[in-house]
Amino acid sequence: MRSIPTLVVCFLFPFLPLAAQNESANRSFEKTLPAGRGTKLEIVNRYGDIYITKWDRESALIKAEIEAFAPDREKLDKLISGIDVSITEKGSLIRAETVFEREATVLLETFKSFTEKIIDYGSKVKISYYITVPEYIDIDIRNQFGDITVDDNSGTLSIDLSNGNFRANSLNRIADLKLNLGDAEIGSLKSARIITSFSGIKVNSCDELELKSTSTKFDLGKAGMVELESRRDKFFIDDISTLKGVSWFSEYSIARLSKEADLDLKSGNINIKRVSGSFKNIVLKSAYTDIEADFDPSASWDFEIRHVNSSVVLPGRNTRSREELVNEKRKEYIITGKKGSGDSRGRLMIEANRGNIRLN
Secondary structure (H helix, E strand, O other), X not given: OOOEEEXXXXXXXXXXXXXXXXXXXXXXXXXXXXXXXXXXXXXXXXOOOEEEEEEOOOEEEEEEEEEEEEOOHHHHHHHHHOEEEEEEEEOOEEEEEEEEOHHHHHHHHHHOOOOOOOOOOOOEEEEEEEEEEEOOOEEEEEEEOOOEEEXXXXXXXXXXXXXXXXXXXXXXXXXXXXEEOOEEEEEEEEEEEEEEEOOEEEEEEEEEXXXXXXXXXXXXXXXXXXXXXXXXXXXXEEEEEEEEEEEEEEEEEEOOEEEEEEEEEEEEEEEEEEEOOOOOEEEEEEEEEEEEEEEOOOOOEEEEEXXXXXXXXXXXXXXXXXXXXXXXXXXXXXXXXXXXXXOOOEEEEEEEEOOEEEEO
C-alpha cells in the first residue's frame, strides 16, 4: 500500500495563564492513507480522547492534537518535545500511536495530572485523535485516561479502555471490549465479547453477548442470546430471548424472558417480571438466592423444584402439584407438577439451597 503524502506537523507556543505562571503549547499531526476493503486500523493512546467517524471514501484521515500545560517554560519544553505521534502503514495495516520519551513520562508521573479528569497539579497533557474512515474498516484501539467515540461500523472492533468512556452508534461485531473504570453506551450491535470491571454498560439492542464482569451495572434493551460469568453485578434487561451462565452475588431484574434460561446463581436474586407464554426451558440452580418469576397466564408448563431449607410459593390458579420429602434432616423436598391446561409447551426446573422462591 502506498501512502498519500499529506503529513502536517505544527508547533504553537502561546502563553496562556491556565493557572498561576502556567505555560501552554499545542502540537498537531495530520495524515491521509489509502484504506480499501481488508484494511485494519490500530490506535494506541494515553491521556486523551479518540473520535472515529465514517465517510464514503476509500481512505483514512488521521488527525492528532497534543495540548500540554506546565508551570514554567523549561518543564513545558521537556514535556511537549517528549511526546510524538507516529502514523505508519504496512501492507493493509494502518497504525497511529502516541509515543512518549522518558523525560515526558517522568514529568507526567511526577505531576500526576493526565487529563482534566484528574486533579491539576500544574502540569498536564491531553492527546486527542480525530479519525475519519470507511464504515467497513476493522479497528483495534487501546486507550487510557480518555474516551472513545465510534460512529457506525460494519467491520470488527477490538477495544481496550481504562479510565474512560466508550460510545458507539451501530456496530457489527466487537471481538473484545475490555473496559475498566468507565461506562459504555452502544446503540445496536450484532455480537460482542465484553470483559469489564467497576463500570456501566448500556446496549439498546444486540443479537449475541458474551460477558465476563465484576461490579458492573448492565442496562440491556432488546437482547437475543446472552452468556455470562458475573460477580457482584446488577442486570436490568427489558426483553431477552436466552440467558445462560453463572454468577456470584449478582442481581437480575428482567422485564420479559421469551425463550429460555440456564443459570447457576450463587447468592443474589433474580426477578423475571414476565415469562412469555411460548417459553421453552428454564433451568435454575441456586444457593442463597431469591427467585421470583411471573408467567404469562396463557402458558402451560411442567415444573420440578428440588429445594433444601427454602420457601416455595406456587401459582394459585390452575396448578397441580405434588410434594415429596427427600431428606428430613436436611429439609430437602421435591415438588413436581403442572401449571395451565392443555399440552405443556414449557419446562421449569429449579434446584435451590436456601432462599425464597415465588412463582406466579
